[in-house]
Amino acid sequence: MRADRLVSLVLLLRQRGRMTADALARELRVSTRTVLRDVEALSAAGLPVYAERGRHGGFVLLPDFQTALTGLNHDEALALVVAGSRRGSQLFGLGSALASAMLKLVDALPEGLRESAAGAAQRLLIDPETDLLSRRVATDEVSDAVVAEIRHAVFAGRKLNLSYAGADQVPKWRTVDPIGLVTVRGQGYLLATRYGADRTYRLSLVLAAKALDEPAQRPDTVDLDRTWQEHNAQLRTGGDQVTVLIRVDPARRDQVVDTALAVRDEEAHADGWLRMSVVFQDARHAEWALWQHSTCAEVLAPQGLRTSLHNRAATLAIRYGGGPAPE
Template sequence: MRADRLVSIVLLLRRHDRLSAPALARELEVSTRTVLRDIEALSAAGVPVYAERGRHGGFALLPGFRTELTDLSHDEALALLIAGSRRGTQVFGLGSALASAMRKVVDALPEGNRATAAGAVQRLLVDPATDLLSRGQAGEEVPDPIAAEVRRAVFAGHKLRIHYAAADQAPKWRTVDPIGLVTVRGLGYLLATRDGADRTYRLSRILAAEALAEPAQRPDRVDLDRAWQERGTRFRAGGDQVVVLARVNPTRREDLVGTALAVLAEEADVDGWLRLEVSFQDARHAEWALWQLGTNAEALTPQWLRISLHDRAAAIVARYG
């Protein structure tokens, strides 16, 4: 919205003293021409903004100018509530709202605290894209218009029509009753019901969305944490699950448990290793998980898994032998 953008320009100029039109355009993710039009609108509205020419020129506000612009919009408040997760703001389409909200927060600080706050921000990095081993973290971008429509239906309690592309299926239109939104490791999910049955949709697979006027059929209150756990339990109980009995070096226990669906039993073995009964989504999942542990784990059952791991190891030996 243009009004929010005009407010953001004033806050940016207050924070940085002077900014060029290209710099403002980058901050606001608009064109330089749009920034120039906005500057003209601010000037016409009586905001004392002026231009300085030259190599280090740009736009600035007259010294001492201040106005009360720190009221938060609905989306900005939501962004702050989930600001602890950078990916959450992106998954739910609230990234720009968070940036705008933080500018307002900084502007609301006492004069002497602004520089301190700006310096502190430079010394914090939350949830980077890769870890120390340069392994990419899971994450998906959801187009802002789609995220906005989904949010609107969830918060207003209205039915939602989505064009959804399920895995290995052609996209189809569905009308659902939205319950809530969940983000896990950078992946966003819509919890909903369809024809009274629980459904979970990946936000990144929603190709189009439309919030309808019809009220959703859903309870007034919901425990999202419990609902997510229940759906996770049902998911893990389905499919072609595989149960594996394995011996594991205690130093690698968490690596195995972290990839398994569930730990069904656990006990210490006579040599200090652990004997774990764990479940995996399918045969490929089980083989991959045990292979990652190398000689720090041994699959005891099922026999086909032992044979598969043996054949894979033999192939490696043959390649480098």
Template structure:
């Protein structure tokens, strides 16, 4: 751990020039005292770090101190920089490790690729925080300590004890055999087995986690992509799924399809509106999805959904009948 931190410290000074001890401590997530000890150790090992006093002082490297990595072409460097972008840092609690790795990659780039690759990377943006309608994308906030414990159990092949809060239930402790981690649209999932049965847990609902010493009972090899597809299929075809017949304006068709779990049938009505048969996760999901589309969609069946939407619309209309209180 300390060796990695020492390398990161050197790379920070190489890439950003003179930096105060407080800034180095913040970047490396350690105390200022630790930074000062690390600088003393690097100096003793022959790394040319010197201190500048004064208001704008700090620590810096003598010019020309550098490492070089050959064989990395422009597109390879660009790909690494894109992966290390802001959105990439959120995956599985590896933000600090990824930031450290990207500093090493950037420092090792041949001079001929460094400026062109970073310039090109600024012109490519992966998953910004908001869409064109200025709707902010929600990102799950999962404590690093919990993610680290889960990740160690997954990679180390040990059983995992989690304090899990399932939807609508009281949190309970469960001991599982972890299989792998999956992230989909900024939502993280733990694939595991419990008493030999497949289980999928939402990471944001894990309140605490503890890696156990006992080996996990799981296959030696796993095709994580296939496992995820199989569980997704079971999810879509089981539980309290609701199938709805709906009329929707053509321009809102894709929005409806993205919200639904599946589209089973589709035809065009005489007025060019579309008639779709779609499946939702449950009744609440169906009501919410149709409500978002306003008058651009009409639920034709089942009747309970039409009734629920009418009652909701009536309640909203009643709310706005009277003038607001001053």
């Protein structure tokens, strides 16, 4: 880890010129004291890093210094493969590797191209954390240590012990055969089998993980896209799923579909709204999802769901129905 950090420190100074210890610490995600120790180690190893004093001082490299320290390690190369999705690299625990890899990649560019690429990068913002309505994009928080262990098991083809807490469930340990990792809309998933049956585990619900020495029981090659589709199909046909008939404002059609598991039927109605038959994971999921759409979606059946939404709305109306808020 320290060797990678020293390489990143050198590349930062090569590409950006003078940098303060505080700025280096922020980039490398370490303390200022660690940066000072690293600079001392580099100087002792003969690299021309020196300090400039004064108000605008900092650490710099000699202008003509060249380095061949641009070889990518495994995680950095992997991070570049998933770099098309910034959230994907974060979800798979590769955020720091991606930053290090990009430093090495930029350093390998010819000087003129490096400068033009850096200027162009300032004109691009990809996948920001909030949209134009200032809504924060929901992204799962996943422990780097946990996802690193899961990655190791996936790539090494080893069985994996998971402490997993499903919705409203007590965490349990289970042993699985990992197949691959998938990221969808800011959420990461592990595809695996358990006792030969397909399983899908949300990474943010994995509390601990340990790769075992025992080889995983799985094919040598996998079509991950097809496997993901098969897992989805299995999810949508099992459990306590609920099919709901609704009428929907066409302007909100896509938002409704995004909160459902599947659409079974859809047609335009004479009133200008859509009639849709949609599937939800269970009654609780259906009530939560359709409540989000307010008056833009109305449940026509089943009656029990209409009653649940009516009771929720009535309770809210009573709470806000009269007078100022209680002191």
